[in-house]
Amino acid sequence: MNPISLSAALASFSEQWSPRIVTTVNDYDVRVTHVEGEHLWHVHDHTDEFFLVLEGELRISLREPAGERTVTLPKGSVFTVPRGVEHKPYAPVPTDILLLEPTGTSTVGDRHDEVPAHVEATTGHTLA
Template identity: 55%
Template structure:
């Protein structure tokens, strides 16, 4: 990477929800931005933790035993193997970091295709 990356500019390039866009790579990981609204599917990642950093808006991560609520500048890591369901009442912008190739639903058959911007 030879240039700085403006996350707001990258987020302005698309409008779809729950469709992460890779903005760069870091040590075998994808650094992604995503717009979310409404609820995502209950899922888990058997091999990896799931990293969420809220850039704008408010995100609730439903776990089986509690809810984690995040605002701008707050992050949460869902441990591998733990079922969770992200939910955003209003459009929310997130930064995600995952090992390259990790399916966003935990299942390659239902995952969003990787898009690089």
């Protein structure tokens, strides 16, 4: 094992909403990806989803029992979407994020809206 530079990992690809697995911790993938624009409404029925904004700004709309709300994550912020909560990430500017999810977790969740062409439905790609 060697240290992994997150900036080098992010520089190794340009696709949006297409995460790369930089390492694994127990049964969890640590993924990085570039994002811009809207993702899609989706739900992870069996796992929470952890977000860390490395660069830019991420907004996450949530549909909760009390109603719909949006959280804004500036650079350096973290947020966890609890399992079972429908959510839709949106990046108003080019943004780089780090995600922590169980290995094999789909980027579009267990239930979701139609997947737009700019979003890849994947469980992550191995870092080149």
